[in-house]
Amino acid sequence: MLEYYLQLLVNGLVVGSIYSLVALGFVIIYKATKVVNFAQGELLMVGAYVCYALTVQAQVPFVAAFLLTLGFSVVLGLAVERLALRPLIGEAHISVIMVTIGLSSVLKSLVQLFWGTNIQVFPEVLPNTPVFIAGMPVSPVYIAAFALSFLLFAGFSLFFKYSRLGIAMRATAFDQQAAQSMGIGVKNIFALSWCIACVVSCVGGVILGNINGINAQLGYMGLKVFPAVILGGLDSLLGAAVGGLIIGVLENVCDGLAKDVLNLSGFKEVAAFVVLVVILMIRPYGLFGTHEIERV
């Protein structure tokens, strides 16, 4: 019994680390450009499918394919920002939300047109034999997923803290006009943040593809990002990491509990959103987000 829940915990941590990656992309875009990206899940899906096409259909070795996918995601990020988002700078919330929703439809349909709707499986990259951690069997893919997410987070934290570009991005997030008057190209920062978001989502997609295989429903992962970012705080990188992990664990454990105690199936889909509503009622700025105060 306890083992079952521990297994759920581990699963939750792995899924949570992917949520964190997607949430990281979301938060970077939101912080820099104040755009709520409803297409984050589809970016992940496109990354996964491109990597699949390279490794399986074009027979490129996995590492090369992974790097090529990263390159592709940079181009994708630039294209999306330039073509769809830049014309809408300064428009109302709803227009920007709707444009990202339109984008998600377009990406979804492209994936379906090219690769169909069936589940596709990645080739085995890591050995299949489980590793034992504290007596629990854990698949090496899970460990790799967790480690890779952690590395990315550490890397981006350092990038935002110490690099010139990272500081410029934080300045833009804080005050666009002031940043512009200090000689920061705000539009370039917008483009850069879309690039980074695309890259981290693609990494998430590739990891997910290695764990479960990929299908055209992968985009729904993007919706799970909302509980994670709201819990963590919409504009906090640390919040995205913690929020993603918590939501991943919570949803798996709640699902297990609902199955055991209440005999409810499929509670996984909705558990995170129940938590979301509760957080919005109690603490809408999340664990680490900025608490905006309005004065008249």
Add this chain to the structure above:
Amino acid sequence: MRGKCGLFFSSYRAEAGLFPSAFQKTCLGLFLAALCACPLVLDTYHVSILNVILIAVIGAAGLNLLTGVCGQISLGHGAFVGVGAYASALATLSGWPFVLSLLAGGLAAAATGMVFGLPSLRLKGIYLAIATLAAQLILEYLFLHATALTGGSNGLALDAPQILGFSFNTDTRIFYLILAVAVAVVLGVANIIRTRPGRAFVAIRDHHLSAEIAGVNLFAGKLSAFGVSAFLAGVAGCLWAHYTMFINPEQFGITLSISYLAMIVIGGLGSVIGAIMGAVFITLLPELLNLASGGLAGLFPDMSASLNALREGVFGLTLILFLIFEPEGLAHRWRLIKAYWKLYPFAH
């Protein structure tokens, strides 16, 4: 936009009237008469498209009141339509007359909408959008898993609606029922917008603090916007349920919410005629695609397989193109066209 040629108002009441000129009244009357005559000329398939369009008009007019006029983004409207559909279906199945179950559907949706609208006092903009997204997904889960009420994924089957023993069991018959409700809804929404509650909604949308200073009760305003809007969504849901005579959870997914939002964005936020145009446009889009793919089927034989994917792509692309090139929507373009012809041939 007042001050058309030859129109001089001598009272505020006349200026705020729904139809400022006799010409407008005549035009609308003729349009309605033409609509009524449609089933006489069109075949059943086209009448069924008209029915779907009219139901969409009801839902879009409601959402436009909330999102376009009051500025509260709702990603949960598909689920509110679903609540109306299920509530009215249950009412009809337990033997209520149709008119009562129409009301029941509307009121159930309104109550749900107001519950999920409660956070709107504290949450603004994207936070509210995300809260209503949660509402959508939670309600969808309930539709699927509260099997005792909703029949789960098997859905519910219904009979055609009956009023006073008259059964609306063909497309043509139910067309007149839906048309009557749609006309009432559109006139009602237009009236709300031009009177005090509507102007309060606009004030809330434009600047909530100023609105409160001007004496608008923010909480009551937002909540009643949610209520009225969800009520209309519920009415649309009830008509949909009784028109298709079968409902299941898949029909009320997030795709429906998104297509309603697309209707009002493409039509024009905050304008009644915009909601109508958007509903027509978004409902006709897949039909046009079907026509086009029928024509191209000879050239690309495997086209029909990817038609679903193509439909979604075209929907997304249209949405993006409209937002970039026509951000004010079809209603704005319509005004420009009218203005052009008003001055023709002396336009400068």
